[in-house]
Amino acid sequence: MNPYEMTQELQQAWLDFDVDLRGLTVYTEAATGPYAVTAVLAAMAGAKVYALAKDSAYGSADQAEQETRALSKSAKVDARIQFVREKKEADLAEVDVVTNCGHVRPIDAKMIESLTHPSVVIPLM
Secondary structure, X not given: OOOOOOOHHHHHHHHHHOOOOOOOEEEEEEXXXXXXXXXXXXXXXXXXXXXXXXXXXXEOXXXXXXXHHHHHHHOOOHHHEEEEOOOOHHHHXXXXXXXXXXXXXXXXXXXXXXXOOOOOEOOOO
């Protein structure tokens, strides 16, 4: 199995969770390996997604974007994901959910000040 291909089994497992993020905007990471699923799962649940790609010990920003994009195309949700390379106040101001993932961290005072949506949440990951 191609690790960047959405199989019927994976789609059914995701549907069983019945997560609904329609109308919400999620800020998360574009990453390599199994972490490529984070942005894709949010998009599968109906969210608009900002996926932050950065260089890391696990791969380059380009590789993270490529792997996440490949999986999102397989899941047919690539139109819901916007890839970004830096944190921007304008993007952060519209998000409802910020994931506490590697490329998104640190979630520091400057970032929190940019999270101006009244119901923004940062779930424990």
